[in-house]
Amino acid sequence: xxxxxxxxxxxxxxxxxxxxxxxxxxxxxxxxxxxxxxxxxxxxxxxxxxxxxxxxxxxxxxxxxxxxxxxxxxxxxxxxxxxxxxxxxxxxxxxxxxxxxxxxxxxxxxxxxxxxxxxxxxxxxxxxxxxxxxxxxxxxxxxxxxxxxxxxxxxxxxxxxxxxxxxxxxxxxxxxxxxxxxxxxxxxxxxxxxxxxxxxxxxxxxxxxxxxxxxxxxxxxxxxxxxxxxxxxxxxxxxxxxxx
Numbered sequence: 001x002x003x004x005x006x007x008x009x010x011x012x013x014x015x016x017x018x019x020x021x022x023x024x025x026x027x028x029x030x031x032x033x034x035x036x037x038x039x040x041x042x043x044x045x046x047x048x049x050x051x052x053x054x055x056x057x058x059x060x061x062x063x064x065x066x067x068x069x070x071x072x073x074x075x076x077x078x079x080x081x082x083x084x085x086x087x088x089x090x091x092x093x094x095x096x097x098x099x100x101x102x103x104x105x106x107x108x109x110x111x112x113x114x115x116x117x118x119x120x121x122x123x124x125x126x127x128x129x130x131x132x133x134x135x136x137x138x139x140x141x142x143x144x145x146x147x148x149x150x151x152x153x154x155x156x157x158x159x160x161x162x163x164x165x166x167x168x169x170x171x172x173x174x175x176x177x178x179x180x181x182x183x184x185x186x187x188x189x190x191x192x193x194x195x196x197x198x199x200x201x202x203x204x205x206x207x208x209x210x211x212x213x214x215x216x217x218x219x220x221x222x223x224x225x226x227x228x229x230x231x232x233x234x235x236x237x238x239x240x241x242x243x244x
Contacts, residue, residue: 006234011179017209018181026096032089054069057072062151066126067094070093071091074093098132105228112235113231120144122154123146127149142166154190177196179198184218199222201225201227
């Protein structure tokens with residue numbers, strides 16, 4: 001039986017990869033650096049290089065401002081492939097969060113969903129960087145948990161526990177929360193661990209956190225390609241339940 005979305009009172013969202021389309025910018029930046037120095041790596045390999053560096057940095061210092069994470073990831077990539085660092089290039093990459101666009105369906109879908117649910121954002125990023133993205137989404141979330149505020153990064157459970165507490169203060173229990181995310185590793189698996197419902201937004205063509213090696217043990221309760229599909233599914237279920 002399909003999951004009844006109308007039974008939930010709140011949705012928590014991963015941001016980067018689910019609402020904000022960050023992968024093309026990351027690949028483009030690393031590709032530009034690699035091409036200058038004839039380093040031959042596929043798009044997938046470039047993305048994995050970033051993911052490896054980012055994960056290690058955030059594991060050691062989860063509250064590190066994201067521009068500094070990007071700055072150091074650039075340095076590590078250059079060092080790994082014996083590429084001279086370029087200060088101007090590094091700063092462009094460090095400030096890339098401001099340039100990452102929302103997925104085309106995100107703003108409209110969120111506007112619809114926010115009319116029916118409380119909205120929470122759970123993100124492996126700092127508060128200032130997240131603010132650039134929420135403005136692009138035209139979203140004022142009811143609950144926010146960032147790596148900076150919880151001193152951890154997903155798939156650690158700190159984000160979720162912080163959100164549970166905040167929603168509890170709003171009269172919403174964890175059983176009434178649906179988590180929505182693109183990453184099997186950072187979203188679906190911790191949701192499974194915590195026994196909460198989870199929707200996987202696959203985002204075709206995007207792979208960070210959702211490669212086969214990231215998927216072990218991940219069991220989403222419902223799957224959509226896009227956020228717009230989730231919104232449409234809720235609209236259809238609501239119409240049936242209300243008889244409209």
